[in-house]
Amino acid sequence: MKILVVGSGxxxxxxxxxFAESSKVKKIYCSPGNDGMSQIAKxxxxxxxxxxxxxxxxKANNVDFTFVGPEIPLSLGIVDYxxxxxxxxxxxxxxxxxxESSKIYSKKFMQKYNIPTAQYENFSNINDALQFLKNRGKNxxxxxxxxxxxxxxxxxxxxxxxxxxxxxKHLMVDKILGDAxxxxxxxxxxxxxxxxxxxxxxxMSYSMMPVLQDHKxxxxxxxxxxxxxxxxxxxxxxxxxxxxxxxxxxxxKTISGIKAEKLDYTGVLYVGVVLNxxxxxxxxxxxxxxxxxxxxxxPLLDTDLTDxxxxxxxxxxxxxxxxxxxxxxxxxVLTSGGYPGNFKKGLEIKGLEKICxxxxxxxxxxxxxxxxxxxxxxxxxxxxxxxxxSMQSAIAKVYANVGLVRFENMHYRTDIAWRAINGx
Numbered sequence: 286m287k288i289l290v291v292g293s294g295x296x297x298x299x300x301x302x303x304f305a306e307s308s309k310v311k312k313i314y315c316s317p318g319n320d321g322m323s324q325i326a327k328x329x330x331x332x333x334x335x336x337x338x339x340x341x342x343x344k345a346n347n348v349d350f351t352f353v354g355p356e357i358p359l360s361l362g363i364v365d366y367x368x369x370x371x372x373x374x375x376x377x378x379x380x381x382x383x384x385e386s387s388k389i390y391s392k393k394f395m396q397k398y399n400i401p402t403a404q405y406e407n408f409s410n411i412n413d414a415l416q417f418l419k420n421r422g423k424n425x426x427x428x429x430x431x432x433x434x435x436x437x438x439x440x441x442x443x444x445x446x447x448x449x450x451x452x453x454k455h456l457m458v459d460k461i462l463g464d465a466x467x468x469x470x471x472x473x474x475x476x477x478x479x480x481x482x483x484x485x486x487x488x489m490s491y492s493m494m495p496v497l498q499d500h501k502x503x504x505x506x507x508x509x510x511x512x513x514x515x516x517x518x519x520x521x522x523x524x525x526x527x528x529x530x531x532x533x534x535x536x537x538k539t540i541s542g543i544k545a546e547k548l549d550y551t552g553v554l555y556v557g558v559v560l561n562x563x564x565x566x567x568x569x570x571x572x573x574x575x576x577x578x579x580x581x582x583x584p585l586l587d588t589d590l591t592d593x594x595x596x597x598x599x600x601x602x603x604x605x606x607x608x609x610x611x612x613x614x615x616x617x618v619l620t621s622g623g624y625p626g627n628f629k630k631g632l633e634i635k636g637l638e639k640i641c642x643x644x645x646x647x648x649x650x651x652x653x654x655x656x657x658x659x660x661x662x663x664x665x666x667x668x669x670x671x672x673x674x675s676m677q678s679a680i681a682k683v684y685a686n687v688g689l690v691r692f693e694n695m696h697y698r699t700d701i702a703w704r705a706i707n708g709x
Contacts (some may be wrong), residue, residue, distance in 0.1 A: 292354025321649020405472035433465030516701035622694025
């Protein structure tokens with residue numbers, strides 16, 4: 286097979302790596318990809334939103350199917366474009382991608398199909414939003430969300446109405462997230478641990494992956510600004526069999542809603558939930574693999590990813606058993622100092638050659654190879670994932686390998702998977 290992966294980060298590196306493990310794969314292309322994955326995939330100088338060039342490349346090179354990593358091309362309709370050209374592609378249509386690209390659409394979908402989620406109001410006028418906040422408690426925790434795509438940075442957990450007013454102004458007046466903040470959601474705060482539930486789906490049936498826990502805050506103890514993700518681990522043992530069954534019921538309702546709305550959906554469905562007193566509430570849908578959840582979950586996959594993709598494309602996922610290893614996986618993300626704010630680029634990365642443990646994988650996110658060395662080229666620079674037969678061993682192993690790598694102002698959390706150890 287020849288496969289094209291669309292995207293450029295650690296998630297796409299992990300997807301390419303998993304495809305490269307298959308004996309059925311002859312060639313992997315990644316567009317645009319990054320320099321760190323060049324040993325397993327041929328990178329292309331084509332932007333993720335240049336659908337015409339991507340489709341022409343697929344035709345010219347007889348690519349068997351395309352796998353879409355990030356949300357932007359999905360929201361812009363890459364799947365619709367490829368299907369119009371009779372090209373095989375995994376991902377939801379533009380209409381189906383609104384489950385992620387519009388928080389307001391997502392909330393209305395959840396209400397319609399009786400999916401538990403926080404109570405909310407949505408606003409397109411800042412004065413209406415500020416008036417609504419006047420009636421909230423002075424110290425009441427409130428969540429403000431940008432309606433549009435914001436790379437994981439559009440959620441503000443606010444300590445009181447003044448904090449919430451500032452968040453609304455940042456989004457709707459200062460436009461710190463651009464058009465993503467034209468409309469906002471203000472919703473109740475639900476306290477509890479958050480989990481990431483991912484499922485393969487062909488739009489008709491589904492297959493759950495091991496439950497994960499992501500770490501969004503930039504600093505230890507879940508402090509600091511929200512990021513695209515500082516690390517993840519799987520399986521999340523705090524998610525009990527009872528909780529998992531409740532979330533699976535949510536997945537069933539979601540796919541039933543997708544069918545009822547006649548949405549074209551293939552690939553991966555991501556359900557972010559918060560657990561409050563053993564009751565899961567949906568925080569968000571993503572219409573693709575998460576980042577860095579992908580880097581934590583794919584090393585546990587014990588079934589050929591190409592077989593899964595083929596079953597999805599043929600609408601025969603119901604007929605397939607997907608196996609997962611009985612191991613534990615921990616991914617730690619190394620970021621540039623200052624992320625998610627301003628940070629330097631072009632800093633030399635040292636020590637990568639020292640990572641040689643067979644159960645540890647290095648995924649590149651924001652790197653470039655220049656003059657015989659890797660340098661930083663983004664906020665999230667690298668992801669290091671280790672697997673082991675216990676969570677404690679996986680944690681110890683991944684941090685031992687993290688300690689081998691260094692670059693100026695390198696930052697990472699030292700407590701990834703802390704809930705798994707503390708039982709909170």
